[in-house]
Amino acid sequence: MPCLPGGLPFPETAAAARLLVPELAARVETADRIGAVRVIGGADASSTRFDPTRTVHAAIVALGWPALSRLGEAGATTRGGLPYVPGLLGFREVPALAAAWARLDPRPDLLLVDGHGMAHPKGFGIACLLGLVLDVPSIGVAKSVLVGEVEGALPDAPGALAPLVWKGRRIGVALRTRRGANPVYVSIGHRVSEATALDWVERCLRGRRLPEPVRAAHDAAGALRLSGLTALG
DNA sequence: GCGACAG
DNA sequence: ATCTTGTCGC
Numbered sequence A: 001m002p003c004l005p006g007g008l009p010f011p012e013t014a015a016a017a018r019l020l021v022p023e024l025a026a027r028v029e030t031a032d033r034i035g036a037v038r039v040i041g042g043a044d045a046s047s048t049r050f051d052p053t054r055t056v057h058a059a060i061v062a063l064g065w066p067a068l069s070r071l072g073e074a075g076a077t078t079r080g081g082l083p084y085v086p087g088l089l090g091f092r093e094v095p096a097l098a099a100a101w102a103r104l105d106p107r108p109d110l111l112l113v114d115g116h117g118m119a120h121p122k123g124f125g126i127a128c129l130l131g132l133v134l135d136v137p138s139i140g141v142a143k144s145v146l147v148g149e150v151e152g153a154l155p156d157a158p159g160a161l162a163p164l165v166w167k168g169r170r171i172g173v174a175l176r177t178r179r180g181a182n183p184v185y186v187s188i189g190h191r192v193s194e195a196t197a198l199d200w201v202e203r204c205l206r207g208r209r210l211p212e213p214v215r216a217a218h219d220a221a222g223a224l225r226l227s228g229l230t231a232l233g
Numbered sequence B: 001g002c003g004a005c006a007g
Numbered sequence C: 001a002t003c004t005t006g007t008c009g010c
Helices: A014-025 A089-103 A126-134 A194-203 A212-228
Strands: A039-046 A056-064 A069-078 A110-114 A138-142 A161-166 A169-175 A184-190
Touching: A014 A126, A039 A089, A039 A212, A056 A089, A056 A212, A069 A089, A069 A212, A089 A126, A110 A126, A110 A194, A110 A212, A126 A138, A126 A184, A138 A194, A169 A194, A184 A194
Parallel strands: A039 A110, A110 A138
Antiparallel strands: A039 A056, A056 A069, A138 A184, A161 A169, A169 A184
């Protein structure tokens, strides 16, 4: 039950969410406005497929930079929110993520979010919404495309890049993080430029396909779902 | 109208 | 997102 910037109530229906997107998207900052990054975070959520109760288990991990050592972790569970609707993922997961954030210590200076940022039909993916709600610099890291297409070739070599374009606009970038693996799609979340976003994603890879903060958050969210089913949430 | 569709 | 062990390749 977080609050949207401007004191707006969090939408409880997909229709309400859609109406809010334009004004929220207008608040997204695409230029760098980040302080010193001493703690970098990863955010992700886990849920059970076909769950009529719409339970969402979210986790945010706090890792120290540059060691990427685990400094903190927090989880939270919500029920009865929005179902998954392509384009509105943030409205489903952010309430749980915001609750996790409230319990987290230390608080990350930068957040890597599992899912798109501006590489979204309305330029407002989950990384944008979370960054806006928490007022924290954020980056979108997705494992597949929502809209747009990768322009040109993407060599099968670590570090290879190719723009993700949609309707003639560059909305993000495909990054080959590992040889032989599908690329990840990086886009602006909030208060972080695309170039800076790419830098941080690459610096957090540690030789794997997904940046460590996202990997850690994914694991934490999954563990919370498995154990949280019988314990407190 | 049909197909696509983050997680 | 999740169901799931072993297996192929670098």
